[in-house]
Amino acid sequence: MQKESRIQKTDGRWxxxxxxxxxxxxxxxxxNDDFAIWFPPGRDPLDATTGNLAKAKxxxxxxxxxxxxxxxxxxxxxxxxxxxxxxxxxxxxxxx
Numbered sequence: 235m236q237k238e239s240r241i242q243k244t245d246g247r248w249x250x251x252x253x254x255x256x257x258x259x260x261x262x263x264x265x266n267d268d269f270a271i272w273f274p275p276g277r278d279p280l281d282a283t284t285g286n287l288a289k290a291k292x293x294x295x296x297x298x299x300x301x302x303x304x305x306x307x308x309x310x311x312x313x314x315x316x317x318x319x320x321x322x323x324x325x326x327x328x329x330x
């Protein structure tokens with residue numbers, strides 16, 4: 235299944251909502267500004283073969299097949315303001 239997450243600026247702060255995905259779902263993040271996504275080492279539930287999460291305004295990745303269910307915290311850095319996006323501090327991806 236394809237899901238989307240929009241990084242939006244609200245009251246001067248970048249915000250992103252919690253994401254709920256299943257193994258092999260695809261997620262596309264988009265923003266009006268360049269951004270990068272980072273997961274802690276050993277905690278990235280996304281398949282590296284579907285793209286590099288480098289600086290861009292849109293990034294698409296697929297959840298790994300067989301990934302362990304759970305909550306995966308990650309960070310979104312917005313380059314234009316040199317600030318981190320806020321989610322549930324930090325943003326969360328839930329794999330069901």
